[in-house]
Amino acid sequence: MTHPTPLNVPVDLVPRVVKLLSTRTLHQFAEEARADGESLRDLIERYDIDYAWHVLGSQRLLEATLGELASLLQREPTEQQRAEVAAVFHAVAIGQANDQLMSFDNDLAQQLAEMMVEALGSAQSEHAPSEAA
Numbered sequence: 197m198t199h200p201t202p203l204n205v206p207v208d209l210v211p212r213v214v215k216l217l218s219t220r221t222l223h224q225f226a227e228e229a230r231a232d233g234e235s236l237r238d239l240i241e242r243y244d245i246d247y248a249w250h251v252l253g254s255q256r257l258l259e260a261t262l263g264e265l266a267s268l269l270q271r272e273p274t275e276q277q278r279a280e281v282a283a284v285f286h287a288v289a290i291g292q293a294n295d296q297l298m299s300f301d302n303d304l305a306q307q308l309a310e311m312m313v314e315a316l317g318s319a320q321s322e323h324a325p326s327e328a329a
Contacts, residue, residue, distance in 0.1 A: 206315045210287045216307055217288070219248045219296040248296040252289035257305060258282055264309035277312065284308065 222236075229239040239245070251257060261281050265273045273281070285308075 209284055209311060209315065212311060213284055213288050213304070213308055214291065216304060217248065217298060218302065219292070219298045221295050222297060225297060244300040245297050246300065247294070248292040248298040249289045249294070251298050251300055251302075252285045252292065254300070256300060258285060260305035261285075261308050264305045265312060268309055268313045280312065281308065 225239060225245065226236050229236045232239070234242075258281060262273055262278060265277065265281065
């Protein structure tokens with residue numbers, strides 16, 4: 197499934213986030229629950245699992261990512277950065293199959309924040325005046 201790249205977001209950011217996802221189907225989670233001798237309900241509650249598109253589109257993940265970004269930048273993210281984070285998650289979410297599940301307990305917030313800071317640093321160095329030799 198394709199994942200559209202939002203405007204004003206580095207073109208490689210969405211595919212990089214997609215590669216970080218750890219999703220499974222309900223059938224795969226059911227097999228794991230059976231192997232662990234627990235109910236599917238217990239497994240879902242323990243790992244805080246929901247549909248991938250729901251996790252990716254959640255305010256909870258957005259706020260966690262913005263918090264990580266603020267920590268790395270040592271200031272609050274700009275409105276543009278807030279919009280970019282939301283746009284990346286939206287683009288990744290709409291590319292998820294309806295039957296894919298994932299956990300809220302993931303490292304996406306930290307990883308996306310690090311990627312955005314890295315992209316910001318690259319953009320700034322591209323626009324910095326070159327030093328005369």
